Amino acid sequence: MNNLKLSRLFLYAILITFCLVYMMPLVVMVMTSLKTLPDIKAGNIMSLPQEWVFDAWYKAWGGACTGITCEGVKGYFWNSFQMVIPAVVVSTLIGAFNGYVVTKWQFKGSNLFFSLLLFGCFIPFQVILLPMAAVLGKLGMANTTMGLALVHVIYGAAFTTLFFRNFYIGIPDELVKAAKLDGAGFFTIFFRILLPLSTPIIMVTVIWQFTSIWNDFLFGVVYSGADTQPITVALNNLVNTSTGVKEYNVDMAAAIIAGLPTLVVYVLAGKYFVRGLTAGSVKG
Amino acid sequence: MATLDLKQIRKTYPKADQETLKGIDISIESGEFLILVGPSGCGKSTLMNTIAGLEDISSGHIVIDGREVSQVEPKDRDIAMVFQSYALYPNMTVYGNIAFGLKIRKMPQEEINTEVQRVAKMLQIDHLLDRKPSQLSGGQRQRVAMGRALARRPKLYLFDEPLSNLDAKLRVEMRHQIKRLHQQLNTTIVYVTHDQIEAMTLADRIAVMKEGEVQQLGTPNDIYSAPNNMFVASFMGSPSMNFIAGCVHRNDAGQPYIEMLDSNQDPKQLSLPLAMSEYEGKDIVVGLRPEHITDKVMPDSDTLTRLELSLDVLEPTGPDVIAMFTLNDQEIACRLAPTFLAKAGQVVPLSFDLSKAVFFDAKTEQRLDIV
Numbered sequence: 091m092n093n094l095k096l097s098r099l100f101l102y103a104i105l106i107t108f109c110l111v112y113m114m115p116l117v118v119m120v121m122t123s124l125k126t127l128p129d130i131k132a133g134n135i136m137s138l139p140q141e142w143v144f145d146a147w148y149k150a151w152g153g154a155c156t157g158i159t160c161e162g163v164k165g166y167f168w169n170s171f172q173m174v175i176p177a178v179v180v181s182t183l184i185g186a187f188n189g190y191v192v193t194k195w196q197f198k199g200s201n202l203f204f205s206l207l208l209f210g211c212f213i214p215f216q217v218i219l220l221p222m223a224a225v226l227g228k229l230g231m232a233n234t235t236m237g238l239a240l241v242h243v244i245y246g247a248a249f250t251t252l253f254f255r256n257f258y259i260g261i262p263d264e265l266v267k268a269a270k271l272d273g274a275g276f277f278t279i280f281f282r283i284l285l286p287l288s289t290p291i292i293m294v295t296v297i298w299q300f301t302s303i304w305n306d307f308l309f310g311v312v313y314s315g316a317d318t319q320p321i322t323v324a325l326n327n328l329v330n331t332s333t334g335v336k337e338y339n340v341d342m343a344a345a346i347i348a349g350l351p352t353l354v355v356y357v358l359a360g361k362y363f364v365r366g367l368t369a370g371s372v373k374g
Numbered sequence: 375m376a377t378l379d380l381k382q383i384r385k386t387y388p389k390a391d392q393e394t395l396k397g398i399d400i401s402i403e404s405g406e407f408l409i410l411v412g413p414s415g416c417g418k419s420t421l422m423n424t425i426a427g428l429e430d431i432s433s434g435h436i437v438i439d440g441r442e443v444s445q446v447e448p449k450d451r452d453i454a455m456v457f458q459s460y461a462l463y464p465n466m467t468v469y470g471n472i473a474f475g476l477k478i479r480k481m482p483q484e485e486i487n488t489e490v491q492r493v494a495k496m497l498q499i500d501h502l503l504d505r506k507p508s509q510l511s512g513g514q515r516q517r518v519a520m521g522r523a524l525a526r527r528p529k530l531y532l533f534d535e536p537l538s539n540l541d542a543k544l545r546v547e548m549r550h551q552i553k554r555l556h557q558q559l560n561t562t563i564v565y566v567t568h569d570q571i572e573a574m575t576l577a578d579r580i581a582v583m584k585e586g587e588v589q590q591l592g593t594p595n596d597i598y599s600a601p602n603n604m605f606v607a608s609f610m611g612s613p614s615m616n617f618i619a620g621c622v623h624r625n626d627a628g629q630p631y632i633e634m635l636d637s638n639q640d641p642k643q644l645s646l647p648l649a650m651s652e653y654e655g656k657d658i659v660v661g662l663r664p665e666h667i668t669d670k671v672m673p674d675s676d677t678l679t680r681l682e683l684s685l686d687v688l689e690p691t692g693p694d695v696i697a698m699f700t701l702n703d704q705e706i707a708c709r710l711a712p713t714f715l716a717k718a719g720q721v722v723p724l725s726f727d728l729s730k731a732v733f734f735d736a737k738t739e740q741r742l743d744i745v
Contacts, residue, residue: 262459262461264457264458264459264461265461265463267423267426267428267448267455267457267461268455268457268461268462268463268522269463269474270428270448270449271426271428271448271449271453271454271455271475272449272474272475272478272522272526273449273475273478273479274449274474274478275449278478282474283463283465286465287464287465
């Protein structure tokens with residue numbers, strides 16, 4: 091009994107240590123962002139702020155210089171949203187639709203189609219930079235937010251299709267057969283039967299797509315114009331723009347702002363991460 | 375209510391080297407309850423799916439009520455199907471599940487309501503209409519699945535092993551309910567099962583299938599007492615029919631018999647009906663149901679042979695006991711009265727009633743026609 095308690099204690103000690111190690115960077119970031127510049131220069135990186143100030147946050151949001159303009163990251167923050175929302179919605183819908191077709195309406199070569207699409211998951215970003223730029227130029231979408239969103243939709247479709255395909259393959263074919271006999275057509279079955287069952291996988295896909303598109307830097311820096319830069323690019327510019335003094339507190343605040351939406355998505359959508367919504371369609 | 379004619383249905387799956395259905399011919403009358411039965415992989419579910427239109431046929435004709443439907447979409451064939459897994463829509467309530475097909479067919483809302491109520495009452499699920507399938511028990515789900523089929527009032531009902539996911543007690547209960555429903559509604563039903571008791575109890579006619587071919591199509595009684603071949607004979611009935619192989623001889627009196635060894639390795643003669651004389655010198659298999667071997671002492675006659683065998687195993691089932699013996703190195707099952715008492719190894723006199731036996735050619739395994 092005593093032995094058991096001791097091993098429990100040991101286990102918790104290790105877990106807590108790991109927690110602390112993982113939390114450290116965030117704690118340092120938050121504390122640094124709340125310090126004044128002299129405080130940062132004088133003190134230890136781990137120390138609490140001598141004076142708690144939010145100046146760095148205001149500056150990062152509305153006044154810091156990113157390249158030649160000095161309006162903070164707020165404009166770019168909204169740019170990112172304008173790019174991320176359509177890109178996530180469209181790529182998720184395409185993935186759901188593709189997944190539905192390759193599992194429930196298999197056609198000649200649908201497996202080949204799916205394998206080729208899977209290939210898209212392994213294509214490095216760098217490979218398509220130049221051809222994609224040419225395509226965007228021809229479409230007249232160079233340097234636009236929509237153009238950037240389009241790139242993300244195309245790139246994301248491979249992943250979202252994979253997600254939905256793996257989810258739909260677990261849904262019994264008999265459900266589709268029953269609906270067919272009930273008189274439902276291709277789209278009715280998709281919208282009335284399968285999509286309502288897809289909440290868990292939609293949440294997974296949205297989290298995945300939102301995070302990877304929001305965090306993307308390479309496509310953002312290549313395909314966006316000066317006004318349409320996403321926040322990741324702006325953050326980079328903010329940190330690299332030097333006007334003599336390095337304002338660590340502003341950098342930290344801006345970095346937290348840039349990371350906040352993905353955190354919010356995790357917190358909000360995470361609870362819908364439930365499985366077993368189809369439980370009950372088959373024998374239980 | 376409708377007739378269904380299957381004419382030379384053939385089906386080969388792409389990339390398969392064998393035909394799954396090898397020319398099925400079945401004609402079903404209006405209001406008839408036909409059961410397709412066979413071991414797994416015999417093509418019965420495939421046949422069912424082709425009738426429903428969920429799978430294409432390679433050649434042949436499917437005719438429902440005089441209308442050729444082999445190229446018609448499933449939804450336009452006017453067929454309802456009950457699946458083994460029930461396939462209830464998990465996101466809809468029981469009401470939604472039953473009403474779905476009616477809504478798709480643009481039935482006015484009031485009519486849908488009355489129809490759902492009618493079906494729910496009939497199946498005693500009217501108190502469950504607001505539940506989701508996940509909140510139902512197996513038997514209730516099964517009834518909802520049937521309700522979904524009944525609500526559309528289709529020409530033809532297809533049941534694909536609808537009871538095999540239920541426990542034994544519920545299965546018997548649902549079996550009665552299905553039989554009652556059929557008598558009430560007098561609908562045409564095609565029903566797939568691998569359970570031979572279901573087949574015997576429910577069917578007007580049974581089609582026994584094996585490897586994509588119909589082995590025999592007939593009433594349950596035909597199938598049971600006059601099986602076309604050894605496969606059908608062994609498939610229907612539990613414990614299955616006893617097969618006693620041997621060569622036909624004739625004794626001095628002209629009585630045909632086959633020779634066998636009893637438990638003491640003593641040669642004994644098993645008398646055959648006189649009509650078997652024409653097979654003298656040929657290898658045959660005698661098929662005898664377990665209930666046609668008794669422990670009642672009866673005088674020997676042309677068709678009644680007494681043999682003394684030692685008991686291997688005794689299996690009491692309640693209404694009767696199944697006793698296993700060894701004859702000619704083959705296992706023989708007998709259905710005896712529950713009062714029968716004997717220990718393993720004990721020698722028991724048994725009467726073999728060959729007047730009820732069927733005879734098969736040992737090579738072709740087909741039944742021999744004797745007058």
